Amino acid sequence: MMIEHAESLRSGPDDRGHFGSFGGRFVPETLMPLVLQLESVYREARQCDQFQTEMALYLKNYVGRPSPLYFAERLTHHCKGAKIYFKRDELNHTGAHKVNNVLGQILIARRMGKKRIIAETGAGMHGVATATLCARFGLQCVIYMGSLDVERQQTNVLRMKILGADVRPVETGSRTLKDAMNEALRDWVTNVGDTFYCIGTVAGPHPYPAMVRDFQCVIGKETRLQMIEAEGRLPDSLVACIGGGSNAIGLFHPFLDEPTVEMYGVEAAGRGLKSGMNAASIARGRPGVLHGNRTHLLMDDDGQIENVHSISAGLDYPGVGPEHAWLDAIGRVKYISATDDEAVSALYLCAELEGIIPALEPAHALARVTTLAPRKQKEHLMVVNLCGRGDKDLLSIGGMKA
Numbered sequence: 395m396m397i398e399h400a401e402s403l404r405s406g407p408d409d410r411g412h413f414g415s416f417g418g419r420f421v422p423e424t425l426m427p428l429v430l431q432l433e434s435v436y437r438e439a440r441q442c443d444q445f446q447t448e449m450a451l452y453l454k455n456y457v458g459r460p461s462p463l464y465f466a467e468r469l470t471h472h473c474k475g476a477k478i479y480f481k482r483d484e485l486n487h488t489g490a491h492k493v494n495n496v497l498g499q500i501l502i503a504r505r506m507g508k509k510r511i512i513a514e515t516g517a518g519m520h521g522v523a524t525a526t527l528c529a530r531f532g533l534q535c536v537i538y539m540g541s542l543d544v545e546r547q548q549t550n551v552l553r554m555k556i557l558g559a560d561v562r563p564v565e566t567g568s569r570t571l572k573d574a575m576n577e578a579l580r581d582w583v584t585n586v587g588d589t590f591y592c593i594g595t596v597a598g599p600h601p602y603p604a605m606v607r608d609f610q611c612v613i614g615k616e617t618r619l620q621m622i623e624a625e626g627r628l629p630d631s632l633v634a635c636i637g638g639g640s641n642a643i644g645l646f647h648p649f650l651d652e653p654t655v656e657m658y659g660v661e662a663a664g665r666g667l668k669s670g671m672n673a674a675s676i677a678r679g680r681p682g683v684l685h686g687n688r689t690h691l692l693m694d695d696d697g698q699i700e701n702v703h704s705i706s707a708g709l710d711y712p713g714v715g716p717e718h719a720w721l722d723a724i725g726r727v728k729y730i731s732a733t734d735d736e737a738v739s740a741l742y743l744c745a746e747l748e749g750i751i752p753a754l755e756p757a758h759a760l761a762r763v764t765t766l767a768p769r770k771q772k773e774h775l776m777v778v779n780l781c782g783r784g785d786k787d788l789l790s791i792g793g794m795k796a
């Protein structure tokens with residue numbers, strides 16, 4: 395019985411938050427009691443029927459789940475190979491998968507009696523989801539955002555402000571996501587008493603990577619049921635983009651113990667893997683500690699975090715969730731990449747063939763679908779996570795048709 399458990403790829407992390415040699419809990423002394431309290435409150439909530447019922451109700455009536463599993467017929471015809479399905483998480487309230495996780499964390503924050511919520515955001519989707527649920531539950535909301543991202547994601551900044559959030563531009567470093575995350579951590583250390591830190595991806599100190607993953611697993615659980623209903627069997631492959639890795643792990647995790655299901659995580663290759671201007675932490679990084687956990691990071695020879703680049707602000711992060719670092723190490727998931735140009739082309743292709751404008755982040759996954767699908771038989775069932783819609787990206791890609 396014990397052996398069966400240990401052999402499952404879904405049983406991690408261990409008690410101290412390790413996925414193999416990755417993960418853990420690297421936090422300042424002041425945060426330790428809070429992180430431990432969060433861990434125990436989360437463990438309780440997981441077992442609590444009332445919590446699960448409340449969560450399910452909001453997912454259905456507020457977020458709009460389940461999101462459809464859609465057969466992309468014209469893209470399938472175009473690729474002349476695998477049968478391609480879209481998991482349509484771009485249809486969620488607020489326009490991306492982020493809300494699945496934020497809902498869970500806000501319900502946890504309420505359980506802990508916290509009245510002030512802080513978050514960091516890159517493309518602004520996590521900030522918008524957080525501001526949305528803070529409005530819904532009457533909580534104070536502070537969002538840290540790199541000032542470069544404030545400039546390139548103005549619509550989302552406006553949305554957060556309308557929702558009543560205090561958006562604080564961060565002027566340090568590369569003025570992007572990593573700097574916003576540093577600033578949020580600094581705020582948390584100073585305001586531990588009343589503040590809950592709502593993290594937007596499967597990063598941060600334990601228990602965040604596991605907790606965020608569990609909330610995002612709704613994506614993969616629905617996909618499993620929907621594919622069985624549509625095709626009478628499991629999918630053959632899953633494809634998702636990797637920023638920190640939350641939409642990908644949400645799709646992959648419920649299938650990790652199914653040996654027939656192939657999985658592909660697509661990192662942002664920016665202007666090319668060898669250009670030094672990318673955000674491909676698994677392909678180009680090495681192990682180090684950032685934002686409370688040990689994982690693959692893009693660092694220079696002195697161990698300084700490098701400035702990263704991707705056309706999509708949501709993938710512009712120098713690290714990756716520790717569970718992905720582990721899944722890469724054991725070879726369960728294949729990590730590949732797509733460039734800025736490939737993502738833009740895939741965005742246009744999807745718009746033209748399917749009438750769906752995806753966000754630039756899932757456009758990276760779609761770019762790889764257009765090269766993977768043609769190599770598969772037509773019976774092969776491929777699911778790509780369409781984790782966000784393109785509204786936020788229109789101004790940055792308008793007229794850029796590759």
Ligand SMILES: *Cc1c(COP(=O)(O)O)cnc(C)c1O
Pocket residue numbers: 490491492517519520594595596635636637638639640641642708709753755756781782783
């Ligand atoms: C934030 C975001 C991402 C990247 O985050 P993950 O944790 O890797 O999922 C990807 N796509 C969209 C639409 C996003 O908003």
